[in-house]
Amino acid sequence: xxxxxxxxxxxxxxxxxxxxxxxxxxxxxxxxxxxxxxxxxxxxxxxxxxxxxxxxxxxxxxxxxxxxxxxxxxxxxxxxxxxxxxxxxxxxxxxxxxxxxxxxxxxxxxxxxxxxxxxxxxxxxxxxxxxxxxxxxxxxxxxxxxxxxxxxxxxxxxxxxxxxxxxxxxxxxxxxxxxxxxxxxxxxxxxxxxxxxxxxxxxxxxxxxxxxxxxxxxxxxxxxxxxxxxxxxxxxxxxxxxxxxxxxxxxxxxxxxxxxxxxxxxxxxxxxxxxxxxxxxxxxxxxxxxxxxxxxxxxxxxxxxxxxxxxxxxxxxxxxxxxxxxxxxxxxxxxxxxxxxxxxxxxxxxxxxxxxxxxxxxxxxxxxxxxxxxxxxxxxxxxxxxxxxxxxxxxxxxxxxxxxxxxxxxxxxxxxxxxxxxxxxxxxxxxxxxxxxxxxxxxxxxxxxxxxxxxxxxxx
Amino acid sequence: xxxxxxxxxxxxxxxxxxxxxxxxxxxxxxxxxxxxxxxxxxxxxxxxxxxxxxxxxxxxxxxxxxxxxxxxxxxxxxxxxxxxxxxxxxxxxxxxxxxxxxxxxxxxxxxxxxxxxxxxxxxxxxxxxxxxxxxxxxxxxxxxxxxxxxxxxxxxxxxxxxxxxxxxxxxxxxxxxxxxxxxxxxxxxxxxxxxxxxxxxxxxxxxxxxxxxxxxxxxxxxxxxxxxxxxxxxxxxxxxxxxxxxxxxxxxxxxxxxxxxxxxxxxxxxxxxxxxxxxxxxxxxxxxxxxxxxxxxxxxxxxxxxxxxxxxxxxxxxxxxxxxxxxxxxxxxxxxxxxxxxxxxxxxxxxxxxxxxxxxxxxxxxxxxxxxxxxxxxxxxxxxxxxxxxxxxxxxxxxxxxxxxxxxxxxxxxxxxxxxxxxxxxxxxxxxxxxxxxxxxxxxxxxxxxxxxxxxxxxx
Numbered sequence: 001x002x003x004x005x006x007x008x009x010x011x012x013x014x015x016x017x018x019x020x021x022x023x024x025x026x027x028x029x030x031x032x033x034x035x036x037x038x039x040x041x042x043x044x045x046x047x048x049x050x051x052x053x054x055x056x057x058x059x060x061x062x063x064x065x066x067x068x069x070x071x072x073x074x075x076x077x078x079x080x081x082x083x084x085x086x087x088x089x090x091x092x093x094x095x096x097x098x099x100x101x102x103x104x105x106x107x108x109x110x111x112x113x114x115x116x117x118x119x120x121x122x123x124x125x126x127x128x129x130x131x132x133x134x135x136x137x138x139x140x141x142x143x144x145x146x147x148x149x150x151x152x153x154x155x156x157x158x159x160x161x162x163x164x165x166x167x168x169x170x171x172x173x174x175x176x177x178x179x180x181x182x183x184x185x186x187x188x189x190x191x192x193x194x195x196x197x198x199x200x201x202x203x204x205x206x207x208x209x210x211x212x213x214x215x216x217x218x219x220x221x222x223x224x225x226x227x228x229x230x231x232x233x234x235x236x237x238x239x240x241x242x243x244x245x246x247x248x249x250x251x252x253x254x255x256x257x258x259x260x261x262x263x264x265x266x267x268x269x270x271x272x273x274x275x276x277x278x279x280x281x282x283x284x285x286x287x288x289x290x291x292x293x294x295x296x297x298x299x300x301x302x303x304x305x306x307x308x309x310x311x312x313x314x315x316x317x318x319x320x321x322x323x324x325x326x327x328x329x330x331x332x333x334x335x336x337x338x339x340x341x342x343x344x345x346x347x348x349x350x351x352x353x354x355x356x357x358x359x360x361x362x363x364x365x366x367x368x369x370x371x372x373x374x375x376x377x378x379x380x381x382x383x384x385x386x387x388x389x390x391x392x393x394x395x396x397x398x399x400x401x402x403x404x405x406x407x408x409x410x411x412x413x414x415x416x417x418x419x420x421x422x423x424x425x426x427x428x429x430x431x432x433x434x435x436x437x438x439x440x441x442x443x444x445x446x447x448x449x450x451x452x453x454x455x456x457x458x459x460x
Numbered sequence: 461x462x463x464x465x466x467x468x469x470x471x472x473x474x475x476x477x478x479x480x481x482x483x484x485x486x487x488x489x490x491x492x493x494x495x496x497x498x499x500x501x502x503x504x505x506x507x508x509x510x511x512x513x514x515x516x517x518x519x520x521x522x523x524x525x526x527x528x529x530x531x532x533x534x535x536x537x538x539x540x541x542x543x544x545x546x547x548x549x550x551x552x553x554x555x556x557x558x559x560x561x562x563x564x565x566x567x568x569x570x571x572x573x574x575x576x577x578x579x580x581x582x583x584x585x586x587x588x589x590x591x592x593x594x595x596x597x598x599x600x601x602x603x604x605x606x607x608x609x610x611x612x613x614x615x616x617x618x619x620x621x622x623x624x625x626x627x628x629x630x631x632x633x634x635x636x637x638x639x640x641x642x643x644x645x646x647x648x649x650x651x652x653x654x655x656x657x658x659x660x661x662x663x664x665x666x667x668x669x670x671x672x673x674x675x676x677x678x679x680x681x682x683x684x685x686x687x688x689x690x691x692x693x694x695x696x697x698x699x700x701x702x703x704x705x706x707x708x709x710x711x712x713x714x715x716x717x718x719x720x721x722x723x724x725x726x727x728x729x730x731x732x733x734x735x736x737x738x739x740x741x742x743x744x745x746x747x748x749x750x751x752x753x754x755x756x757x758x759x760x761x762x763x764x765x766x767x768x769x770x771x772x773x774x775x776x777x778x779x780x781x782x783x784x785x786x787x788x789x790x791x792x793x794x795x796x797x798x799x800x801x802x803x804x805x806x807x808x809x810x811x812x813x814x815x816x817x818x819x820x821x822x823x824x825x826x827x828x829x830x831x832x833x834x835x836x837x838x839x840x841x842x843x844x845x846x847x848x849x850x851x852x853x854x855x856x857x858x859x860x861x862x863x864x865x866x867x868x869x870x871x872x873x874x875x876x877x878x879x880x881x882x883x884x885x886x887x888x889x890x891x892x893x894x895x896x897x898x899x900x901x902x903x904x905x906x907x908x909x910x911x912x913x914x915x916x917x918x919x920x
Contacts, residue, residue, distance in 0.1 A: 055694070058687050061574060114521060117882070198658040198883035199743070223885045227518050234515070283659070422577070423658035425683045 029373055032447045035308060036377035039446060042302050043439035044381075049298035049353075050431035052080070053291055057284035057426045064281035065321040066098030066252035074257050074277065077297075077318060084301050086259035086316075094331045096321040098252040099123055101281055102245025106189070106220065109133065110239040111231060116224050119201040119421075120244045121173060121190075122280065122324045123208075124217045131243035132156065132187050132216065138229045138238070142172075142179050153184035156240055160225040163195045166416055170204070177217035178209040187216045187242050191225030194416050199223050202420045203280050205324045216244050254278070254320040256328045259297075261304050263312040263449065270313045271449040273299060273347035273441055276322030276329075276394050283424035287415060291429055291437075292349030292408070293318050299442035310449035312344060319394040322350070326393055333397035340401045344454040345371075347445060348392025349408035352415045353429055353437040356383040356408055359444065360390015363404030366456040371406065374447045383440040385409065402457045406444065408437060489833055492907045495768060496837035499906060502762050503899035504841075509758040509813075510891035512540070513751055517744035517886045524741035525781040526558030526712035534717050534737065537757075537778060544761050546719035546776075554791045556781040558712040559583055561741055562705025566649070566680065569593065570699040571691060576684050579663040579880075580704045581633060581650075582740065582784045584677045591703035592616065592647050592676065598689045598698070602632075602639050613644035616700055620685040623655045626876055630664070637677035638669040647676045647702050651685030656877045659683050663740050664880045665784045676704050714738070714780040716788045719757075721764050723909065725771040731909040732775045733759060733807035733901055736782030736789075736854050743884035747875060751889055751897075752809030752868070753778050759902035770909035772804055779854040782810070786853055793857035800861045804914045805831075807905060808852025809868035812875045813889055813897040816843040816868055819904065820850015823864030826916040831866065834907045843900040845869070862917045866904065868897060 043049075056073055063070035074091070081089045099122055106116040138158045139145045145157060157180040159172040172179075172190045180188035192202035199221045208214040220228075231238055257277070263269060275292025279285020300316040303309075319328035333340065347359070358375055361368050371386050378384035391405035399405040410433075418424045448455060503509075516533055523530035534551070541549045559582055566578040598618045599605045605617060617640040619632040632639075632650045640648035652662035659681045668674040680688075691698055717737070723729060735752025739745020760776040763769075779788035793800065807819070818835055821828050831846050838844035851865035859865040870893075878884045908915060 054690055058690055059572070061572065112519070112521065198660045198878065198881065199885070200658045200660075200883075223883065223887055226887050227885070230514055230518055234518075418658065421658065423660075423683065425659070425687070427683055427686050 029376065032377060032450065035446065036443045038306055039302060039442045040381055040439040042306055043442060044432070044435045046302070046435070047431050049294055049438050050429065050434050052298070053286060053294040053429070053434070054426045056290055056294065057286045062281050062283055062285050063277060063279045065096040065254060065278045065324060066100070066249065067281065070254060070278055070320070074255060074318065077257055077277070081259040084304070086300065086304060087262050089259040091255035091257050092331055092335055094254050094256055094320050094327050095251040096254040096327050097325045098249040099324060100247055100249060102126070102247065104218070104244040104246065106218065107241045108238070109241055111236045116240070117199050117201050117221050118218050119203040119282065120216070120218045120246045121206040122203055123206050123248065124177070124244065124246045125214045126246045127187065127216050127242055127244045131241050133239065133241040134186050136228060136238040136240050138232045145179055145183060149183040152180065155185055156187045156189060156242060157185040158189040158220070158225060158228055160191045160229045163193060166193065169193045173204050173219065174206055177206060177215050178212060181212040181215045185215060190219050191222055192219045194222065194419065196417045197222035200421050200423060203282060204420045216242060218242065218244065256317055256319055256332050258315055258317040259300070260313050260315040261300060261309055264309045265311040267313050268342050269454060270315050270343050271345045271347070271445045272315045272317055272343060273445050274317035274319055274394065275349050276320070277318035278321050278323055280323055280420045282420065283418070283422045284426060285424060286426040287352035287418055287424050287428060288420065289322070289350045291353035291434060295349055295353045295434060295437045296347070296441055298438045299445055302438065302442055303446055308446055310446055312449040314445050314449050322393050329394035329397050333401070340398055340403055341457065343398055343403040345448045346395035346398045346403050346405045347441055348395045348405070349437060349441065350392050351408065351410050351412060353434045354410040354412070354415065355433045356410045356437045356440045358383055358385030358387065358409050358440070359406040360387050360409055361404070361406050362389060362391045362399050364456050364458040367404045370455060371444065371448070374444060377443050377447065378440050381436050381439060383436055404455050404457070408441060410437065489836065492837060492910065495906065496903045498766055499762060499902045500841055500899040502766055503902060504892070504895045506762070506895070507891050509754055509898050510889065510894050512758070513746060513754040513889070513894070514886045516750055516754065517746045522741050522743055522745050523737060523739045525556040525714060525738045525784060526560070526709065527741065530714060530738055530780070534715060534778065537717055537737070541719040544764070546760065546764060547722050549719040551715035551717050552791055552795055554714050554716055554780050554787050555711040556714040556787050557785045558709040559784060560707055560709060562586070562707065564678070564704040564706065566678065567701045569701055571696045576700070577659050577661050577681050578678050579661040579742065580676070580678045580706045581666040582663055583666050583708065584637070584704060584706045585674045586706045587647065587676050587702055587704045591701050593699065593701040594646050596688060596698040596700050598692045605639055605643060609643040612640065615645055616647045616649060616702065617645040618649040618680070618685060618688055620651045620689045623653060626653065629653045633664050633679065634666055637666060637675050638672060641672040641675045645675060650679050651682055652679045654682065654876050654879065657682035660881050660883060662880045663742060676702060678702065678704060716780055716792050717778040718775055719760070720773050720775040721760060721769055723772040724769045727773050728802050729772040729914060730775050730803050731772055731805045731807070731905050732777055732803060733905050734777035734779055734854065735809050736780070737778040738781050738783055740783055740880045742880065743878070743882045744886060745884060746886040747812035747878055747884050747888060748880065749782070749810045751813035751894060755809055755813045755894060755897045756807070756901055758898045759905055762898065762902055763906055768906055770906055772909040774905050774909050782853050789854035789857050800858055800863055801917065803858055803863045805864050805866065805908045806855035806858045807866045807901055808855045809897060809901065810852050811868065811870050811872060813894045814870040814872070814875065815893045816870045816897045816900045818843055818845030818847065818869050818900070819866040820847050820869055821864070821866050822849060822851045822859050824916050824918040827864045830915060831904065831908070834904060837903050837907065838900050841896050841899060843896055864915050864917070868901060870897065
């Protein structure tokens with residue numbers, strides 16, 4: 001801890017000496033410095049977060065909406081929240097989509113037989129009994145598909161789209177089956193959405209358009225997508241047999257789980273923080289988003305352990321069904337009734353609890369000025385950069401009604417390597433980095449909950 | 461090509477101006493500079509190497525000794541060597557071990573059911589019909605195993621040994637089944653030998669000791685080895701069902717394939733260069749060692765295309781069965797009869813044709829002084845570092861009898877990520893870096909074959 005304390009002392013000194021602006025405003029921020037230091041020290045001195053995430057991940061595995069794994073992990077979380085002595089531990093029922101993968105495979109039949117590692121995309125329909133066996137047309141993007149529309153009819157279309165950004169590339173996962181169906185394809189495959197692969201297929205959500213046939217949609221690996229493309233470029237005929245038993249069952253019962261430290265002055269005013277507890281049905285959902293849930297949980301638990309009960313209520317929520325429905329985030333918002341204005345701030349972590357740099361903020365300029373100052377309390381751990389724009393899927397319904405929102409910003413180098421794969425496992429995370437994420441969330445939540453006035457809302 | 465020629469001009473100038481030693485000795489090296497420049501320019505201007513490797517990899521897949529894939533790929537290589545117009549294209553028959561994997565699986569039964577990605581290790585025996593179901597003992601190394609020998613009897617032992625260096629960690633792959641059998645284990649599992657994993661099992665060679673029972677031996681992923689270790693640390697009972705159909709069939713027919721440019725003055729003296737054409741039965745064997753084979757092949761093909769026929773014969777060899785027998789390297793040496801002294805130099809690439817830095821050299825000090833000078837010709841492409849110690853498995857039998865040997869040194873950052881996995885595919889390599897490897901091998905082979913005197917042998 002020595003090195004850390006030196007860094008903190010330096011940063012505090014610098015705020016007084018080097019920055020006139022900081023010095024002028026130091027009055028209001030200074031009262032939170034010692035609590036922030038205590039929170040940071042406690043978060044870095046405690047490995048509970050990582051150990052709990054590992055236990056959650058190892059005990060239950062992945063937690064897809066509708067699965068027994070998800071509900072059993074929620075039971076375990078409720079038990080631990082009660083054991084932690086947090087207040088108002090409770091669940092809100094949420095009906096969630098229930099898609100199940102079943103058995104599935106993709107087999108290259110021509111030019112040579114080989115099993116192709118694959119994952120059906122979440123929400124896909126099944127193939128007919130016996131699968132679909134068809135020639136493959138590989139395209140580099142939707143432009144090429146529409147240029148070659150005549151060649152696509154009756155074929156399996158493979159979108160071999162190199163990763164640029166997630167936002168850009170994921171469109172083929174979301175909408176590839178629609179594009180392919182429009183030109184008469186019988187099934188649709190994508191190159192997995194990732195900048196790095198070790199023969200690793202990535203799953204994720206997808207959609208259909210009622211105006212065209214719903215065709216099966218699955219992801220191959222980067223390696224195989226490139227190989228099939230090379231084969232096509234050499235003039236070889238490519239034939240694949242795709243077999244998928246995927247089905248969408250009736251909606252299942254799940255729940256948002258939450259717990260809190262009740263505010264000592266304004267208990268009805270709430271700073272909410274959390275992540276989504278559901279994951280895809282592969283790996284352990286440790287990065288996406290077990291880590292975000294457990295970091296938020298640990299942030300609240302540490303405040304309680306330190307005896308810090310702020311003016312407002314601090315609430316951790318484990319939102320359900322972010323991945324394929326966002327039902328948890330919507331039900332949470334609806335549970336607040338017509339007026340969400342008692343929610344002072346919503347914080348989400350959903351990018352993996354890697355080394356944090358700060359937060360992205362969505363809200364009014366006046367609120368931004370305040371949280372940016374609060375970010376200074378995180379400079380000793382290099383996590384104080386509060387940038388414009390940010391939030392999270394689960395807190396989106398609140399933010400759209402004016403609640404200020406913050407999303408934890410972390411080193412994203414490796415996140416999409418593992419995203420929605422069997423390799424989303426707890427070993428990819430680091431206990432110290434996770435501790436930094438806990439510290440960052442706890443300091444922001446605490447100080448905002450302790451401010452004399454609520455954060456200014458945006459004009460609506 | 462402009463940027464490259466500028467670099468070359470600079471480096472050539474520097475050799476004359478800045479280095480007195482180089483200037484004094486420039487006489488003999490200078491006569492090779494213009495040929496070296498032509499070779500380098502040609503290698504970097506030509507993507508044949510990468511394209512051929514991709515074609516080999518895509519057409520045939522992995523090439524385990526005894527497999528049809530290996531023999532079909534050798535047929536294809538012979539056809540191309542003849543089409544290239546290389547001389548003395550021929551094959552030496554080699555009888556090779558014939559191990560086949562068959563169906564295999566590892567299933568975690570307790571504390572929760574899950575399929576564990578795995579690969580049986582090459583040479584392992586099968587499990588009995590119905591598999592082996594047993595409790596698991598996880599150990600961190602052989603010391604812990606022998607300390608806990610009483611607990612191991614009747615169990616499946618899992619060696620969860622973190623990667624340090626390949627040489628150190630691979631011992632558990634090679635000898636883990638022996639260690640585990642000595643303490644009465646019924647099967648042996650290792651953590652895959654790699655510094656990075658995406659739920660990726662790694663196969664490779666293993667051995668038995670006739671003094672103890674031959675028990676099945678397989679690799680789990682890093683992720684699962686760590687998970688099982690955490691489960692054990694939490695006091696959970698771990699049970700795995702291991703099913704492996706592996707069998708060793710009678711030796712199969714394979715061959716070393718070779719071709720050459722016959723020396724114009726001393727045709728009986730030979731500079732041999734190559735890699736091993738066999739691979740494990742996963743991925744494409746592109747890094748290990750299709751790339752080394754094709755780079756050596758391309759080096760010889762380019763010399764021919766440039767009309768460079770050196771004094772001595774330059775021979776490319778595709779050695780068979782390096783991975784699980786080294787029969788190719790041994791048969792090659794034996795084919796030379798009692799006296800191998802006509803072999804002037806043997807060069808091997810077997811670390812992936814990533815960005816080359818130079819070569820490791822094994823041989824006499826007098827020969828080292830000469831090849832180190834020749835290395836200067838590769839300084840324009842930063843591949844001129846010739847270090848002491850090096851060679852390759854296939855050229856080992858020659859080197860042990862005094863033939864100077866060189867192994868291509870490359871950036872090894874990622875090699876063991878993909879080594880012996882389904883992810884050893886051509887996309888991991890870069891056409892430009894492969895061109896640099898071709899250039900490096902071609903320049904060394906050509907100049908050594910062109911020297912007035914053969915490289916001095918070690919005193920024996």
